[in-house]
Amino acid sequence: xxxxxxxxxxxxxxxxxxxxxxxxxxxxxxxxxxxxxxxxxxxxxxxxxxxxxxxxxxxxxxxxxxxxxxxxxxxxxxxxxxxxxxxxxxxxxxxxxxxxxxxxxxxxxxxxxxxxxxxxxxxxxxxxxxxxxxxxxxxxxxxxxxxxxxxxxxxxxxxxxxxxxxxxxxxxxxxxxxxxxxxxxxxxxxxxxxxxxxxxxxxxxxxxxxxxxxxxxxxxxxxxxxxxxxxxxxxxxxxxxxxxxxxxxxxxxxxxxxxxxxxxxxxxxxxxxxxxxxx
Numbered sequence: 001x002x003x004x005x006x007x008x009x010x011x012x013x014x015x016x017x018x019x020x021x022x023x024x025x026x027x028x029x030x031x032x033x034x035x036x037x038x039x040x041x042x043x044x045x046x047x048x049x050x051x052x053x054x055x056x057x058x059x060x061x062x063x064x065x066x067x068x069x070x071x072x073x074x075x076x077x078x079x080x081x082x083x084x085x086x087x088x089x090x091x092x093x094x095x096x097x098x099x100x101x102x103x104x105x106x107x108x109x110x111x112x113x114x115x116x117x118x119x120x121x122x123x124x125x126x127x128x129x130x131x132x133x134x135x136x137x138x139x140x141x142x143x144x145x146x147x148x149x150x151x152x153x154x155x156x157x158x159x160x161x162x163x164x165x166x167x168x169x170x171x172x173x174x175x176x177x178x179x180x181x182x183x184x185x186x187x188x189x190x191x192x193x194x195x196x197x198x199x200x201x202x203x204x205x206x207x208x209x210x211x212x213x214x215x216x217x218x219x220x221x222x223x224x225x226x227x228x229x230x231x232x233x234x235x236x237x238x239x240x241x242x243x244x245x246x247x248x249x250x251x252x253x254x255x256x257x258x259x260x261x262x263x264x265x266x267x268x269x270x271x272x273x274x275x276x277x278x279x
Contacts (some may be wrong), residue, residue: 045268046144053147056267061155064259082251089244093178096243100236108237116234118227119198123205127153141212148264149208156204156256160197160249169194173239196241199249202228207257 047053071079089096127150134143168191170180175190182191206224213220232246241249 045264046140047147047151048143049147053151057151057154060151060260060263061158063263064155064256065159067259078255082248082255086244086247086251089247090178090242093172093242093244094176096236097172097176097178097239101239104237112234112237115227115230116198116238119196119202119231119235123153123201126205145209145212148212148261149205152208152257152260153201153204155260156200156253157197159256160195160200160252163195163252164192164197167194168192169242169245171240172242178242178244193241194245194248195252196232196235196245196249198235199228199232199241199246200253202231203250203253204257207254208261211257211261 047056067075068079127146130142130146130149134140134146166184168182168184168186168188170177170182170191171193172178180191182188203225206221206228209224210221228250232250235241235246236243
């Protein structure tokens, strides 16, 4: 038996469940999944695609959706800032739309077309690329980073989709009235402006990468959030969203991702992991 504090793994063991690098688990996968392992050395969860990871998505979705019922004064203050800023932007949405419409150039058209895909096509490709690179090169942190980013994006997209179904706001490309709304659950595709899905996606990815790599690489948040901001501007430039749509999309992506990572840190701090075989 290893001495206390010894984290050396025997040759016939591998990581399991959340794939913590210092928890030895026999290769035999016939153990009971209801038991848990708890230890002081447990501090970091590193995911792989297995039942534990999939279950964590459901758990984090429930945790995130229930957070408003557990908010404190600081949380309500932040919420007030987000809603207040959205209100100010809504009041100026039409003027902001006109400002962008009056300032189109060929160079700006080209830049906007290059930046805009970061909000849909590029972000999923980045996540998949990170995952494959992590698996092939056996870099557990990179593999884990891709799965945490993917989970954050799945959860933020689920909440965004529900919001978009309920709040049916007309896109600026179909009218000049930023206060044109339809009843919830209507099927009119013109009323799909709120919030901005592109901005939610790119902000979610930017926040996840900043959470994972920002402490060791301070330039990551600057680059990630700069790309996110430019993506939002491109949506205004192309008249696809009102400025308040972009703001709420960014806020939703940011705070949802922060909540997912907060829950992740709570798991790591508790040091409790389900015994599930790593495929």
